[in-house]
Amino acid sequence: MTGTIGASVKRREDDRLLTGRGRYLDDLDLPDALAIAFLRSPHAHAKINSIDVDEALQAPGVVAVYRGSDLMAIHKPLAPKVQHPMLKELPRYPIPCEEVHYVGEPVAVVVAENRYLAEDALELIDVDYDVLPAISSTAAALAEGAPLAHSDADSNVAVTLTQRCGDAEAALNSAPNRLSGEFRVMRGGGHSMEARAVAARFEPATGQVTVWDTTQSPHYARQQLSMIYEMAEDDIRVIAPPDVGGGFGPKAQFYGEEVVVPWVAMLLGRTVKWVEDRQENFVSAMMERGQTHRIEVGFDDDGKLLAVRDHIEHDQGAYCAGLQVPSITTSTVPGPYKIPNIHTELYACYTNMVPTSSVRGAGRPQAVFAMERMMDRIAEHLDLDPAEVRRRNLIQADEFPYRVGITFRDGSPLTYDSGDFPALLEGTLDKLDYERCKRERDQARAEGRHVGIGIAVYVEGCGLGPYEGAKLRLDNRGKILVTLAAAGQGQGYETVYAQIAAEAIGVDMDLIEVVTGDTGRIPFGQGTFASRITATAGPAVYNAGHQLRERLKDTAAHLLGCAPGDIEFDGDRATFAGDAEKSVSLQEIARVANIGKHGITLPKGIKPAIEVSSYFAPERAAYASGAHAAVVEVDPDTGGVKVLKYVIGHDCGNVINPRLVDGQVIGGFAHGIGNALYEEPVYDAEGQPQAASYLDYTLVSAAEVPRVELFHLHTPSPLNPLGAKGAGEGGTIPAPAAIANAVEDALRSIRHRGGVEDGRPDHSGKQPPGGRARHRLEGDADGARSATIQRSPRIDYAPVTPHRVATAVREAGH
Amino acid sequence: MKPGRFTYHAPRSLDAALALLAEHGDEAKVLAGGQSLVPMLNFRLAQVDHLVDINRIGPEFAGPKVTGDTVTIPALVRQRVLERSAEVAAVLPVFAAALPQVAHPQIRNRGTVCGSCAHADPAAELPTVMSVVDSTFRIASARGTREVDAADFFQFHLTTALEPDELLTEVAIRVPQPGTRMAFKEFATRRGDFALVAVAASATVDESGTVTACRIAAAGVAPTPQRLHDAEAVVIGSTVDDEAIAAAEAAASAAVDPTGDIHATAEHRRRLTAVLVRRALAEIKGDQS
Incomplete structure (x- = not known):
């Protein structure tokens, strides 16, 4: 049976998840497990003078208490995931001994009979700190004479990276038009429903330790543990439970807690479990997003881009867990546009806040925000329709593969594999009914309402290397077992990889079982991140499936006395095409080829052990693309923003399961709306988190996520046999840009209210955007001339919260 | 996010609850719906030695009553019950307007009207409504009973006129005049x-x-x-x-x-x-x- 690829097969996982039978890490029955709790620093930056644990050790139910200095065997820096020779690396220890660098950093660990008693004991640990000055923004980090985020560093700059194509400086200087803007994107978190968790059991008899970890990358965790513990990888089994309640990036990183928990299990010879609670998650799970862009564009009078220059400050947090995010940012800036001259300059800064790493979108939303806000301002400057400005700059469908001229984070030249950006934009605008939306916007403006339209287009590097693998085996019950190294966090791997295997082998999906995320089952793997698994593990399963099909046919043909080409599969049987009476079941095939007869020679021609492994290493990243379009209404009196309509155009190449792709896109959109309008883990100037619970961190709920209409385009990737790209992040990436563009457009009408030049109120809405009140940005040569003209409110931040809207309206003089 | 150690009491009458508060007042907290108190205990923002759970003091505290010119809302009236009370809506529709904006249905199913008032968050909806209707806060302790109005009841951020040994037994609201x-x-x-x-x-x-x-x-x-x-x-x-x-x-x-x-x-x-x-x-x- 074929045709399972591309079908909206229902998720195998949902029945158990929807009926409360999912088994998350805390649900695993680990008899006599002790509970672990971490004492965390209350200071953003402080020297540790001493830690007194005597009283805690005497507390009821306490089994052990360890400081960093009690665990010197594992006092080794955790390596950044993505390195750079220029990176000034500062050691991130599992538990630091001398100095803490963010609120939430572990300073001691308590092992007790249960979590209540462990938390009671935490209160009895006495830490003597000398509080040091803290850095809580990139601006503070880069300020002259700034205090150091790490006392022993020589600066707060982790790395400065420049990407160049052409000569942006010269092109900007000679460009007929030049605009600049400064945009800030705030931090945001992953907020998976299940927080992090690690449990470990040591088997003294074998010297092996089993680690259950809610990680996205069990093989990476095992490799790191092997190096730190100086143990053989085969003695460490890392299992990501079959149900992990969301990943979104933070669980793709490797944390000190993951080192400490199994180590404690080995020290005590006891099973231990640490389940991060939400309070800890707020101050210790990695975040992302914090960036400031000072972007400048040069363009001709038709709006064609001549050059872009972007100066990017990236908030790396207290430690560098890797340079993947800022690297992705720099290469995402050019997006879907033909830009002959590109210059990006990255300043990744150490600050005294939770370290940052990827969160769904991973450096892309910030770049898209900066670029797409500028595309709107070009349109405003030239009195052009924002869609038209984009049209004039898009890479055309016949220009692939398209070399952008700079390097992607996978190390290869940024080369778009395929896409059709014009069709994507037009399809999205059609779905929105753009012309009608513009008429309705103008009508609303005439009625004194503030309605605006925003568009954002992006390109997303996905399907990254180095490789991912799959092992397919005919098991002795006659089922086919697909084993993936990658661990799922709810994406539907059990369904999707059964679809791919079924298609490749040519058998019914019901015969296929999928297991994931267990280093004991498959030796090599990378992990679930960067929207990469469908485009890497997918081809691996597909290729392995074809090989397994040949093995099955070959064995059946020998048993039935026919040619392999005459074999067809029907249900669980391999049948001779010419005679349905001649058939053999998969279980019979297993009995012959896998089980055999003890000590007896295999029948002639039968090859033993029906198992295939396949690893797929893409030549380079694939590039998904998309366009978002939003219509919003803004209430300038309250700062409230209401999304009236939202369309997502999405191209992730060939699709395995359309329903699951829709789910990914809409789920990603929920994250995007959070970044666009709501979420911000605010820190004060002393580095104290101000929004460390859901009371203050305004995570979106279903009520805040507007209805969204989807438009799909499928331009296959030529880089893998499935033609697949990634679908996990496209819903998120351009949402802040589209919303901010729409809000700024909505507020554009209020510039007329106070009267421009003629001083008369004008609610007609007839005036084209920009009009007589053409805005000049700071640094613009015409700035002085335009100063007398009232400008419309500027939306330079994400998220666009009510108070930011209110402030923008007020600062614009209304 | 686990509370510290406390002794849990579940008195079966108002008098028993008041006796416990008289005995432990300074070290006790009243648990009604628990929608603010329990998170505060779990965050260890509040630590108590004694938790006096009033949920079993009697069914007469569970429903709002409209009698003559007064609506009374006893201590265990859930916010959701008040929100859906047609009888109350007929004379004081403002509650049906305000209550849907109090948190979420799951929270209103459990959270009590008196509990929200006694918690006195200055950004909460119910205390604000109580400040524009003609409300009287009826307070009991082992020492006796007393009444205060909204202006005197709400004193500061998370602070009311309630003494440690006192319980807010009901809020009584005069039915507004015609017009x-x-x-x-x-x-x-x-x-x-x-x-x-x-x-x-x-x-x-x-x-x-x-x-x-x-x-x-x-x-x-x-x-x-x-x-x-x-x-x-x-x-x-x-x-x-x-x-x-x-x-x-x-x-x-x-x-x-x-x-x-x-x-x-x-x-x-x-x-x-x-x-x-x-x-x-x-x-x-x-x-x-």
């Missing part, structure tokens, strides 16, 4: 959040359309619900015409002195107060805006 209209307006970041600012307003209009009595209170701008007396004063004697509404808006803006936080600047809160006063009065007048 009274009320409105509740709120602006919150997300649905169900505490208000950035909320405004409750009540106006009684005589046969000529002139306002004879008016109360306006705002949440989120002061350590307690803040009555906006100057705004009330310009509405009284008016017909809630545009001029009066504009004057009330200006008076409200001048009267509040909010503090800024990560969710809203002081200036934004001041502006919201004025806007919500305008919208509340417009609704009372009958305008759709």
